Amino acid sequence: MFVLCRRAAFFTAAFVASLPATGIAAENMFGVVKGAETLPQDAMEIYQKVNRRSDKGQGDYTAYDFVTEVEYGVSNRFSAAAGLKMMRLDTQGLIIDGYLPKANDIGLKLSGIEFSGKYMFLSPAKDDIGLSMYMSANYDWIDPHSGQDKDTLSFETELLTQKYFLEGELIWATNLGLEATYADRAAIDDLPEGFEWPTDPEMELELKFGTAMTYRVAPKWFVGVEAFYETEFETEVGQERWSVFAGPSIHYGSATWWGTLAFLTQLEGGGEQYANQSDTSLHLIEKTKQELRLAVGFNF
Amino acid sequence: MDKHLINSLWFMPLTVIASPAFAVDYFSIEEAQQLLYPDATAFTAANLSLTDEHKSTIKSLAGTRQRQNEQPVWRVEKDGELQGWFIIDDVVGKHEYITYATAIDQQGNVLGMEILSYRETHGGEVRRESWREQFVGKTAGDTFKLDEDIQNISGATLSCRNLTDGVKRLLVIHEQFLRPAQ
Numbered sequence: 178m179f180v181l182c183r184r185a186a187f188f189t190a191a192f193v194a195s196l197p198a199t200g201i202a203a204e205n206m207f208g209v210v211k212g213a214e215t216l217p218q219d220a221m222e223i224y225q226k227v228n229r230r231s232d233k234g235q236g237d238y239t240a241y242d243f244v245t246e247v248e249y250g251v252s253n254r255f256s257a258a259a260g261l262k263m264m265r266l267d268t269q270g271l272i273i274d275g276y277l278p279k280a281n282d283i284g285l286k287l288s289g290i291e292f293s294g295k296y297m298f299l300s301p302a303k304d305d306i307g308l309s310m311y312m313s314a315n316y317d318w319i320d321p322h323s324g325q326d327k328d329t330l331s332f333e334t335e336l337l338t339q340k341y342f343l344e345g346e347l348i349w350a351t352n353l354g355l356e357a358t359y360a361d362r363a364a365i366d367d368l369p370e371g372f373e374w375p376t377d378p379e380m381e382l383e384l385k386f387g388t389a390m391t392y393r394v395a396p397k398w399f400v401g402v403e404a405f406y407e408t409e410f411e412t413e414v415g416q417e418r419w420s421v422f423a424g425p426s427i428h429y430g431s432a433t434w435w436g437t438l439a440f441l442t443q444l445e446g447g448g449e450q451y452a453n454q455s456d457t458s459l460h461l462i463e464k465t466k467q468e469l470r471l472a473v474g475f476n477f
Numbered sequence: 478m479d480k481h482l483i484n485s486l487w488f489m490p491l492t493v494i495a496s497p498a499f500a501v502d503y504f505s506i507e508e509a510q511q512l513l514y515p516d517a518t519a520f521t522a523a524n525l526s527l528t529d530e531h532k533s534t535i536k537s538l539a540g541t542r543q544r545q546n547e548q549p550v551w552r553v554e555k556d557g558e559l560q561g562w563f564i565i566d567d568v569v570g571k572h573e574y575i576t577y578a579t580a581i582d583q584q585g586n587v588l589g590m591e592i593l594s595y596r597e598t599h600g601g602e603v604r605r606e607s608w609r610e611q612f613v614g615k616t617a618g619d620t621f622k623l624d625e626d627i628q629n630i631s632g633a634t635l636s637c638r639n640l641t642d643g644v645k646r647l648l649v650i651h652e653q654f655l656r657p658a659q
Binding site: 218250341343345430431 | 541542568569570571572573574596597598623624629631632634635637638639642
C-alpha cells in the first residue's frame with residue numbers, strides 16, 4: 178500500500194512537472210558570457226540591453242548599442258528570441274582609413290534586428306554540467322563602428338557550458354563561438370582625398386571564447402568576473418584583429434526582474450592598427466578600450 | 478543635458494513594469510508543526526550544534542555540504558511518547574534561500590515535508606502536495622536523484638535539486654545525531 182502511494186505520488190508529480198512551468202532560467206549573469214539554461218516552456222522574458230563603448234585612444238569616441246529583446250520558451254529545452262537594435266554614436270578627432278571616415282554625431286537610430294535560439298542538451302542544475310547550443314542571425318543596416326550605412330548579415334553559433342558549485346552559489350560559464358558575416362558598405366560622397374572606403378562586399382569569420390564566474394555574496398546579489406577573447410579573419414588581410422576583454426560584473430535577481438552591470442576593459446589586442454596609434458598593445462579600430470554593459474530583464 | 482542621452486533613456490519606463498508583490502512566507506514554524514504532526518502534544522526544541530567534523534561527516538554521507546552550525550530541531554511527542562523529529566532547514570534557491578520543514582519518524586523515514594518560504598519568481602509547484610509527497614517514506618539510503626526517484630519541475634530545477642539534496646542531508650543528520658539520542 179505504501180509503495181503504491183509513493184508510486185502514485187511520483188506519477189502525479191510527473192504530471193505536475195509536465196504542465197507548463199515558467200522560470201527565470203535564462204537571466205544574464207554576466208555582461209557578455211551566456212549561461213546554458215533556457216526558459217521553460219511558455220515562459221517569456223523581456224530584456225533591455227545597453228552597451229557603452231568608449232575610448233579609441235585618440236579623439237573622442239562614445240557609442241551606445243541598445244537591444245530590446247523578447248525571449249520565449251518554446252519547450253523546456255528550446256527558447257527563441259527576437260530583438261530590435263538601436264544605436265547612437267558620437268565620434269570626433271579621429272579618422273581611421275577604411276573604418277572611420279569622419280566625425281559623426283548621430284542620435285538614437287534603429288540599426289538592426291536579431292533572431293536567436295538556444296537548445297539545452299544538458300541542464301546545469303540537473304546534470305554534472307550544463308550544455309547548450311546558441312544560434313543567432315543578425316541583420317544590421319548601420320555600421321556599429323562608424324555609424325555609416327552598411328548592410329551586414331551575420332550568423333553565429335556558440336556552444337555554452339554552465340556549472341553550478343556550492344549548490345548554485347557559485348556559477349561558472351564558458352562560451353565558444355563562431356560568427357560568419359557578410360558586409361556591404363554604402364558609398365560615401367564627401368570622403369577625404371585618398372581615403373579608402375571599400376564598397377565591395379566582404380566576408381568575415383570571427384572566433385569567440387569567453388569564460389566567467391560569479392558568486393552569490395548575499396541573497397539576490399552576485400558578484401563576478403568575466404573574460405573573453407575575440408579574433409576576426411577577413412577575406413583580404415587574414416587575421417584582421419584580436420582582443421581580450423575582462424572585468425567585473427554585478428548581478429541582482431529578484432522574483433520579478435533582474436539586472437546585470439558589467440565593466441569590461443581591453444587588456445590586450447592586436448591585428449590592424451590605425452596610423453599613429455599610441456597604444457600598440459590594443460586593437461582600437463573595431464574595438465574600444467572600455468565597454469560598460471547593462472542588461473535588465475523582466476519575467477512574465 | 479545631452480539630447481542624445483535623453484533619447485537613450487526611452488527604455489527606462491520598462492523598469493516599472495514588474496510587479497513586486499509576491500507571497501513568500503506560507504507557514505510559520507508552529508503551523509508547519511501542526512501540519513506535519515497533527516496529533517502531537519509536545520514539541521521540544523533540541524537544536525543540534527554541529528562541529529566542523531560533524532559537517533564533514535554529513536557532507537561525505539549526504540553528498541551535500543552542511544552550511545549551518547546550528548540545526549533547528551524539535552523532538553516531537555504524543556502523550557509522552559516519541560513520535561519523531563521536526564527539522565527546519567534552508568537551501569539555496571535561484572536568488573534566495575528556501576525555508577522548509579521535514580518530519581522524520583524514529584526509524585528514519587520521512588513523514589512529510591512543507592515549504593515555509595519560497596521566494597523565487599516561478600517554480601512554486603514545489604509547494605504542491607503531489608511534488609512534496611514524493612519524499613514521504615524516503616530514507617537516507619534512497620537515491621534522491623532528480624527524474625529518477627524525484628520528479629523535476631522545469632524552470633525550478635535548482636530549487637528541486639537543492640530541496641531533494643536537503644531532505645537527504647536531514648535524513649543523514651537524523652541517522653547520525655538523532656537516532657542515537659532516542
